[in-house]
Amino acid sequence: MAERDEAAEPVIKRAKVAPTRTGRVRQARRIYRELGDVYPYAHPELDFENPFELLVATVLSAQTTDLRVNQTTPALFAKYPTPEDLAAANPEEVEELIRPTGFFRAKTRSIMGLSKALVENFGGEVPRTLEELVTLPGVGRKTANVVLGNVFGVPGITVDTHFQRLVRERWKWTAESEPEKIEAVVAEMFPRKDWTELSHRVIFHGRRICHARKPACGACPIAALCPSYGVGETDPEKARKLLKYEKGGFPGQRLKPPPDYPGIPAAPQGTV
Numbered sequence: 001m002a003e004r005d006e007a008a009e010p011v012i013k014r015a016k017v018a019p020t021r022t023g024r025v026r027q028a029r030r031i032y033r034e035l036g037d038v039y040p041y042a043h044p045e046l047d048f049e050n051p052f053e054l055l056v057a058t059v060l061s062a063q064t065t066d067l068r069v070n071q072t073t074p075a076l077f078a079k080y081p082t083p084e085d086l087a088a089a090n091p092e093e094v095e096e097l098i099r100p101t102g103f104f105r106a107k108t109r110s111i112m113g114l115s116k117a118l119v120e121n122f123g124g125e126v127p128r129t130l131e132e133l134v135t136l137p138g139v140g141r142k143t144a145n146v147v148l149g150n151v152f153g154v155p156g157i158t159v160d161t162h163f164q165r166l167v168r169e170r171w172k173w174t175a176e177s178e179p180e181k182i183e184a185v186v187a188e189m190f191p192r193k194d195w196t197e198l199s200h201r202v203i204f205h206g207r208r209i210c211h212a213r214k215p216a217c218g219a220c221p222i223a224a225l226c227p228s229y230g231v232g233e234t235d236p237e238k239a240r241k242l243l244k245y246e247k248g249g250f251p252g253q254r255l256k257p258p259p260d261y262p263g264i265p266a267a268p269q270g271t272v
């Protein structure tokens with residue numbers, strides 16, 4: 001039996017957590033830059049054509065994958081393309097259309113409620129401020145920041161489950177556990193102009209390499225910068241098998257990804 005060639009494997013040591021705030025900011029910005037090389041095409045992974053579609057898709061994405069939402073929304077938006085249409089819909093028909101995303105009764109209440117509020121309070125347009133967006137049913141800071149950052153060019157940090165896990169547990173940027181406090185700490189570490197892109201890069205990394213249960217440390221391009229290197233699989237060959245989406249050679253989450261996406265588009269519902 002061939003002996004394992006230890007010398008061929010890269011020797012990576014866990015990075016130390018910097019003792020000062022300045023040091024931690026420097027480390028965090030370095031990770032951000034390196035992730036830019038790994039995911040130069042990072043983008044929101046919900047399909048949308050306009051602010052209303054992104055708002056509804058983001059509400060539907062709670063407790064499910066973006067892929068599932070992307071496979072569900074084409075039929076929904078074909079039938080109800082505007083807030084006026086969705087506000088006047090038959091709730092049972094909406095429930096049936098969005099059933100695959102789970103929690104479909106509550107989500108129907110939210111998307112119909114927010115459509116009514118858009119019509120009644122905002123002239124049928126999606127508002128452009130966080131304060132106004134969070135007045136809509138089912139819309140919290142996270143959803144508001146997704147919309148602001150991706151359709152209105154207003155920088156926003158999206159603290160979802162991946163973002164929390166990576167910046168808190170894996171990279172130790174903060175010990176805070178509440179999303180709003182994490183958002184505030186991270187906002188202080190980066191220039192405002194980088195907030196939306198930072199969110200994309202971190203979430204991309206969490207979905208492809210730094211997974212919740214089996215992080216692929218041995219195939220991670222930022223391993224040398226990470227204070228948690230070794231919490232996951234370190235054998236490069238085994239780690240490579242854990243990679244997802246385009247990094248593993250699989251389809252992505254969007255049926256209509258941006259033109260620079262190097263992976264394979266996701267398949268429509270019913271074809272997989």
Ligand code: SF4
Binds near residue numbers: 170216232
């Ligand atoms: S995959 Fe491992 S090395 Fe890479 S960021 Fe996550 S914990 Fe760190």
